[in-house]
Amino acid sequence: MYHRLLLLCSFILLLASCVPAPIIAQAPAPVPSHGDYFARHQFSLADTLRGALRPERTGFDVHYYELHLEVSPAERYIEGHVNMDYRVVHPTQRLQIDLFKNLQIDSIKQAGRHLPYERIANAVFIDLPAQLLTGSRHRMTIWYGGKPIAAKNAPWDGGFVWSLDHKDRTWVGIACEGTGASLWWPNKDHLSDEPDSMLVSVTVPKRLFVASNGNLREEVELDNRYQKRYDWFVSYPINNYNISLGIGSYVHFDSTYVAFDGEVLELDYYVLDYNEDRARKQFRQVGPMLAAYEHYFGKYPFWQDGYALIETPFLGMEHQSAIAYGNRYMRGYLGGLIPDDMDWDYIIIHETGHEYFGNSISVADHAEMWIHESFTTYMETLYVEYRYGKKDALRYIGTQRPFIQNESPILGPSGVNFDDFGRCSRPHAR
Numbered sequence: 001m002y003h004r005l006l007l008l009c010s011f012i013l014l015l016a017s018c019v020p021a022p023i024i025a026q027a028p029a030p031v032p033s034h035g036d037y038f039a040r041h042q043f044s045l046a047d048t049l050r051g052a053l054r055p056e057r058t059g060f061d062v063h064y065y066e067l068h069l070e071v072s073p074a075e076r077y078i079e080g081h082v083n084m085d086y087r088v089v090h091p092t093q094r095l096q097i098d099l100f101k102n103l104q105i106d107s108i109k110q111a112g113r114h115l116p117y118e119r120i121a122n123a124v125f126i127d128l129p130a131q132l133l134t135g136s137r138h139r140m141t142i143w144y145g146g147k148p149i150a151a152k153n154a155p156w157d158g159g160f161v162w163s164l165d166h167k168d169r170t171w172v173g174i175a176c177e178g179t180g181a182s183l184w185w186p187n188k189d190h191l192s193d194e195p196d197s198m199l200v201s202v203t204v205p206k207r208l209f210v211a212s213n214g215n216l217r218e219e220v221e222l223d224n225r226y227q228k229r230y231d232w233f234v235s236y237p238i239n240n241y242n243i244s245l246g247i248g249s250y251v252h253f254d255s256t257y258v259a260f261d262g263e264v265l266e267l268d269y270y271v272l273d274y275n276e277d278r279a280r281k282q283f284r285q286v287g288p289m290l291a292a293y294e295h296y297f298g299k300y301p302f303w304q305d306g307y308a309l310i311e312t313p314f315l316g317m318e319h320q321s322a323i324a325y326g327n328r329y330m331r332g333y334l335g336g337l338i339p340d341d342m343d344w345d346y347i348i349i350h351e352t353g354h355e356y357f358g359n360s361i362s363v364a365d366h367a368e369m370w371i372h373e374s375f376t377t378y379m380e381t382l383y384v385e386y387r388y389g390k391k392d393a394l395r396y397i398g399t400q401r402p403f404i405q406n407e408s409p410i411l412g413p414s415g416v417n418f419d420d421f422g423r424c425s426r427p428h429a430r
């Protein structure tokens, strides 16, 4: 009940800030009832703007993004522009995109015209000169820049991870699941809309390498001689939060996986130069793991983009075709979690499972995140069964049993970008 009241309050606030009628005329998205459990949780206007699907969002369907970005690690600063190609789903004159309020917008243009916009919390409402017709296609360009938020505890909270490697050289990662891709680039930040493909073009000081999603199309040294640009292309639909960068002194090595039907998958690894030997040994388990997953679920889902692991200064994340790896080449989860007599890298096995449940099969609202996490936990167990046998699979899943405490619903409230199951459960855990 309290939750509904807060949503109502959010809409009253919207009214008070003189937002035009199309927003306030809409009822809040329906929220499933879970007794009083979520009554403890307070949702803000920003949560509602991020999580709900109003006509300003349902009116268009993004099919392609181009992110052109310059990253200056020394200043912890980014600037660039995004081209957003979209198709109109129902007649609309006002669109909502999202960009965190700490980043500045320089201008927004479509068909050569500057467009007026209004920023409310982390949402950006853009007014078009005339109503767009259903089925028409358009490109909007947003120029922006600033200092993106830094993650305090990635990957559990979102932001840039500005780090140094063991040789005191720049090492940068980005984690934004839950917090949202709009913390670093403007986009329609709702899980219900994935682009069909995306270009990620990033410029950095030339001593650094940029690893990202999909395939590296081009590496260009700029005329100024101190910067380099890396163009990565994703050729499949992708969740916005899966787009990421690894920036560092990487070496690249590769391998292949041969599927049951003989088709060959490219495996690419980007690791800190001094970790190459450890990585070559640790990543030998990728092939047998892909065979286990192929046995139960079919081929790796993003074949043309290849499979990749990118060493990152945080534990891990399922970034599509560019998995963030930070398990320090240890067994289990930083050395623990799995039975003592087993030897497999939890982060490789878990995050790769998400390529199926999370990246290929994706939820449309964060409230349903159990679909990503529970099925991936099940996949870990199947991996153990394929490699060691059923008895050991049951023994492994037994190590997860103590985490099932019946503390909180696994389905969160929808329409508010809910991603806080852990924090909600603490008062009950005491």
Ligand SMILES: [Zn+2]
Pocket (backbone or CB within 6 Å): 350, 354, 372, 373, 376
């Ligand atoms: Zn997971």
